[in-house]
Amino acid sequence: MGQEFSKARMVVDKDFVISEIDKRIYGSFIEHLGRAVYGGIFQPDHPSADENGFREDVAELVKELQVPIVRYPGGNMVSAYNWEDGVGPLENRPKRLELAWRVIETNQVGTNEFVDWTKKVNAEVMMAVNLGTRGIDAARNFIEYCNHPGGTYWSDLRKEHGYEEPHNIKTWCLGNEMDGPWQVGHKTAEEYGRLAAETAKAMRLVDPSIELVSCGSSSAQMPTFPEWEATTLDHTYDHVDYISLHQYYGNRDGDTANYLALSLDMDNFIKTVISTCDYIKAKKRSKKTINLSFDEWNVWFHSNEEDKEIEPWSVAPPQLEDVYTFEDALLVGSMLNTMLRHSDRVKIAAMAQLVNVIAPIMTKNDGGAWKQTIFYPYYYTSVYGRGVALNPVINSPKYDSKDFTDVPYLDSSVVYNEEKEELVIFATNRHLENGLNVDIDIRSFEGMELIEHVVLENDNPKAVNTLENEQVKPHKGGKSYLEDGKLVGVLPKMSWNMIRLKKSGK
Structure with missing residues (x-):
């Protein structure tokens, strides 16, 4: 017996513009954590390693995703990190106790190597500075090392290290999760706001x-949210x-219907942060608008128990x-939809993380690399979600779950690429049956034909x-069709979909 179909309606109009999409919304994150760097992007003795020790098989998968920007080097790790440990001759680099994840950091990969890797995969760097154990002085030296052309101590040291031209890293994070009591150098909102503002001034x-x-x-569940945003922005806004x-x-309790509704929580989180930013804007009588960097997002819970067993101070x-x-991939698709619907304010995002650590790409240390289930919605949205985000008007049947009421079965975002004259609809059907x-x-889109x-x-x-068995992968046999100028989207139960149309003759 075939599945039953419910009905929904949607209006897509080229005048319902949300925003031009900043491609950095499809960014990711590599932290010195677990096997993200060592055994992930970097493994000199791997059969696919290039002359710098980077795995070609992993680089190819990253290029496939078209990741535009990668946050580095942390994460919690950055809050006790000395950037100077990761530059200069390899044989002189110290091994350090890495306090965030209680491992040994060998520093065989550092700033310059990472910049080389991002060039290899056609990405930019989003660099973080340590505002946990360090502050203004280390940050101003670091940016001088990376971005100043030459003729000064730190910029000439970069040249000595083999990098004549500055890296010109344009996007910098002022610390990481400084509201978290787990953070090395945890700060109150007042302490962080003052330090971040003064560091920002020096770096600029x-x-x-x-x-x-x-x-x-660090999340919408923090007891200090959103007061933290209001207090810190009072200092840093300008x-x-x-x-x-x-x-x-x-999905800790195994409730799939409730789990697939969690993107509504993400939507609410974004709206609350926007409101808080705009409150400070009004309070300061400012003409400037602060935008959002959703620079850690993903599903993360499967490995929590195993991680408690790890022997400290290993490499x-x-x-x-x-x-x-598969259900994680559905939620990831809806999380991407949520950010696209807020692309007027969410300009940067980073799926955390990129390889091995809560990641779309997995590797065996001496073997192959493969695509996790979440790779696919990330891939299609990154590659085809470039252009202008349109606001779809949706009329969908709804359901109630444990934590949510009126959850639409249909979750969607829409992108129009004017240059290619392509209309792309991303849609999750949350219905389990x-x-x-x-x-x-x-x-409003005349003469469109269905491409896929x-x-x-x-x-x-x-x-x-797994490497041996890919149970979850997309197919192009979707049954959607055009009829009398109208598109009928046929979305199977519990599915993520991309429907792509193009102007005829283009």
Whole structure:
């Protein structure tokens, strides 16, 4: 027996513009944590390693995702990190106790190597400075090392290290999760706000062209949220361009319907941060608008128990190696939709993380690399979600779950690429049993033809991918069709979809 179909409606109009999408919304994150660097992007003795020790097989998968910017080197790790340990001759680099994750950091990869790697994968660097154990002095020296052309101590040291031209890193994070009591050098909102503002001023004196990200709350569940944002922005508002958001979700109680509704929580989180930013704007009578950097987001819960067993002070042990399920991929698709619908304010984002550590890409240390389930919605949204975000008007049947009421079965975002004359609809059907037939009014887009309907579906919400067995992968056999100038989206039960249309003859 085939599945039953419920009905939904959607209006897509080229005048319903949210914003031009900043491509950095598809960014990611590499921290010196677990096997993200060592055994992930970097493994000199791997069969695919290039002359600098970077794994070519991993680089190819990263390039496939078209990741525009990668946050580095942390994360919690940055709050006790001395950037000077990671530059200069390899044989002189110290091994350090890395306090955030209680491992040994060998410093075989540092700033210059990472810049080389990002060039290899066609990405930019989003660099973080240590505002936990350090502050203004280390930050101003670091940016001088990276961005000043030459003729000074730190910029000439970079040249000595083999990098004649400055790195010109434009996006910098002022610390990481400084509201978290787990953070080395944890600060109150007043303490952080003052330090971040003064650090920002010093860094801009070195390079006025940079963009700066102030630390927001570590999650919407923090007891100090959103007061932290209001207090810190009171200090930093005139000196920064973005405030960060971090949020992870997990299906700890096995309730799939409730789990797939968690993107509503993310939506509410974004709206609250926007409101707080705009309150400070009003309070300061400012003409400047602070935008959002959602620079840590993902599903993270599968590996929590294993991580408690890790022997401290080992080198690059497997940490945070979540094996993602099909239902995780559905939520990731909806999280991407949520950010696109807020692309007027969410300008940068970073899926945390990129390789091995809560990541779309997994590797074996001496073997292959493969795509986790969450790779696919990330890939299609990154590659085809470039252009202008449109606001879809949705009329969908709804359901109630344990923590949410009136959850629409249909979750969608829409992107129009004017240059290519392509209209792309990303859609999640949250219904666990019924398909959705969606009447989509696209009358403002004349002469469109359906190019492809990609579907990610699986009867088993817990299906996973391994190197040997890819159970969850998309197919292009979607059944959507055009009829009398109207698009009918046919979304199977429990599915993530991309429907792509193009102007005829283009």
